[in-house]
Amino acid sequence: MNLTLKVWRQKNDKAKGQFVTIQAKDIADDMSFLEMLDIVNDDLTRKGEDPIYFDHDCREGICGMCSLVINGRPHGPMEGTTTCQLHMRSFHDGQTIVIEPWRAAAFPVLKDLAVDRTAFDRIQQAGGYVNVNTGGVPDANVIPIPKRIADEAFESATCIGCGACVAACKNASAMLFVSAKVSQFALLPQGQTERYERAQAMVDQMDAEGFGYCTNTGACEAECPVGIKLTNIARLNREYLGAKIFRQEDVHN
Amino acid sequence: MSSKSKPLLTSSLGKKLIMSLTGLFLCSFLLVHLIGNLQLFKDDEGYAFNNYAYFMTHFTPIKVVSYLLYASIIIHAVYALILTLKNKAARPIGYDKGSGNVNSKWNSRNMGILGTIVLVFLATHMQNFWFQYKFGTTPYVEYHTELATGNREIIASDNIPSNYDGYKTYVNNGVETIQTKDLYKQVAYTFQNPLIVLFYVIAMAALAFHLIHGFQSAFQTLGFNHRRYIGFIKGLGIWVFGVLVPLAFAAMPLYFYFKSL
Numbered sequence: 001m002n003l004t005l006k007v008w009r010q011k012n013d014k015a016k017g018q019f020v021t022i023q024a025k026d027i028a029d030d031m032s033f034l035e036m037l038d039i040v041n042d043d044l045t046r047k048g049e050d051p052i053y054f055d056h057d058c059r060e061g062i063c064g065m066c067s068l069v070i071n072g073r074p075h076g077p078m079e080g081t082t083t084c085q086l087h088m089r090s091f092h093d094g095q096t097i098v099i100e101p102w103r104a105a106a107f108p109v110l111k112d113l114a115v116d117r118t119a120f121d122r123i124q125q126a127g128g129y130v131n132v133n134t135g136g137v138p139d140a141n142v143i144p145i146p147k148r149i150a151d152e153a154f155e156s157a158t159c160i161g162c163g164a165c166v167a168a169c170k171n172a173s174a175m176l177f178v179s180a181k182v183s184q185f186a187l188l189p190q191g192q193t194e195r196y197e198r199a200q201a202m203v204d205q206m207d208a209e210g211f212g213y214c215t216n217t218g219a220c221e222a223e224c225p226v227g228i229k230l231t232n233i234a235r236l237n238r239e240y241l242g243a244k245i246f247r248q249e250d251v252h253n
Numbered sequence: 254m255s256s257k258s259k260p261l262l263t264s265s266l267g268k269k270l271i272m273s274l275t276g277l278f279l280c281s282f283l284l285v286h287l288i289g290n291l292q293l294f295k296d297d298e299g300y301a302f303n304n305y306a307y308f309m310t311h312f313t314p315i316k317v318v319s320y321l322l323y324a325s326i327i328i329h330a331v332y333a334l335i336l337t338l339k340n341k342a343a344r345p346i347g348y349d350k351g352s353g354n355v356n357s358k359w360n361s362r363n364m365g366i367l368g369t370i371v372l373v374f375l376a377t378h379m380q381n382f383w384f385q386y387k388f389g390t391t392p393y394v395e396y397h398t399e400l401a402t403g404n405r406e407i408i409a410s411d412n413i414p415s416n417y418d419g420y421k422t423y424v425n426n427g428v429e430t431i432q433t434k435d436l437y438k439q440v441a442y443t444f445q446n447p448l449i450v451l452f453y454v455i456a457m458a459a460l461a462f463h464l465i466h467g468f469q470s471a472f473q474t475l476g477f478n479h480r481r482y483i484g485f486i487k488g489l490g491i492w493v494f495g496v497l498v499p500l501a502f503a504a505m506p507l508y509f510y511f512k513s514l
Contacts (some may be wrong), residue, residue, distance in 0.1 A: 072350035075505035090388050098350045105343050171340035200258035210344030213265045216470040231478050238476030244261040
């Protein structure tokens with residue numbers, strides 16, 4: 001099939017970007033969306049032009065590196081998939097596809113379709129870890145955890161940190177990401193020691209990065225490629241407000 | 254992890270907490286206001302409603318709560334503005350192509366517009382009734398009720414007599430006399446204007462969509478979201494605050510308009 005791509009091109013983080021129309025010819029419908037861009041880039045390179053710069057890594061939906069807002073939807077029109085898992089059979093011959101980077105003040109565009117997502121790394125560094133020596137492999141079932149709780153923590157831990165929640169949110173809020181990262185520890189015994197400090201530290205960092213406020217529209221949940229639920233955001237609200245109102249204590253006072 | 258963190262009210266979640274609490278307080282006010290105003294439908298020439306209006310404006314605990322209410326409205330609106338400006342700044346360059354209603358509901362994305370309609374309505378509503386009742390001109394009415402038989406004689410006029418010096422109620426020879434400003438008649442007169450009626454109905458539609466999202470959103474912000482009760486909260490938000498309350502309020506101007514024809 002032949003497609004018309006309307007792609008955001010931007011030389012670097014300082015330059016002013018613009019949409020450029022590029023033709024994609026002879027695209028097979030079993031190609032992934034990223035393979036389609038590879039073909040287009042081959043073509044551009046042969047013509048001596050600058051290829052389209054986009055993020056990608058594992059290409060099997062687990063690393064969270066690929067991004068792209070495709071026709072207004074983060075990771076494209078399919079539900080529960082990343083862009084690398086999106087295939088060209090979801091489009092039809094002659095279609096115009098608009099491809100944009102994640103749009104958020106906290107995710108500045110580096111080049112073309114790639115954005116700087118280190119804001120997520122800094123939030124993670126502010127509290128998304130457990131501060132204990134883990135030692136050797138413990139015996140199974142030494143720490144009893146009900147299956148339901150373990151499952152729920154696992155669901156939260158599936159967040160791949162791709163940033164689709166921020167891209168989908170009308171306020172560019174990072175609440176779904178932060179809530180998943182806080183939840184996975186808040187649910188498990190190993191996370192209890194720093195439970196309330198963690199929620200406060202990660203929310204502070206989230207605010208400092210310039211993400212917007214959550215208005216509970218649910219767009220993040222609808223666009224999340226791994227199905228992180230809004231109940232995580234409610235849990236983060238409980239963790240944070242509970243810490244602030246009832247439990248906040250400073251070590252040295 | 255640092256043990257020092259920012260104060261609650263400077264954080265994003267703290268500001269959201271304020272939106273949530275003021276919003277829920279305003280929801281509870283709506284219920285009280287609605288139940289009281291149902292007396293407008295009583296066919297007693299405003300006897301019950303006018304006494305209720307006097308009670309609501311002169312009973313001290315209710316006066317205290319009413320100041321809390323005015324403060325809540327202002328805080329809710331001001332914080333909405335602060336949050337919206339911050340949210341706009343969080344995405345300086347928008348998308349060329351929006352996702353429309355695919356991943357979120359229209360009303361959840363336009364709470365600001367709906368809220369603004371409700372705020373304009375509130376200003377109009379206060380001017381129509383609260384201001385007129387307190388400082389403006391209203392009609393006047395006297396109820397003479399024979400306590401033994403319940404027979405009532407009504408002396409009404411469109412202007413307040415010059416010797417009127419405030420609400421008065423006394424019993425003399427088994428006849429209860431009440432002299433009061435006639436807010437009921439003021440309501441009836443105001444809703445003879447079809448434009449005002451139309452505006453009230455539109456504002457109630459905006460309120461309905463605002464609350465269908467807002468009520469459950471307030472609980473989500475407080476952290477109440479569990480499969481055991483979330484269905485109840487959402488149902489309450491949609492059917493009571495999104496349907497029943499706005500419909501009952503909208504029925505009041507329509508009732509008086511069609512009664513006047």
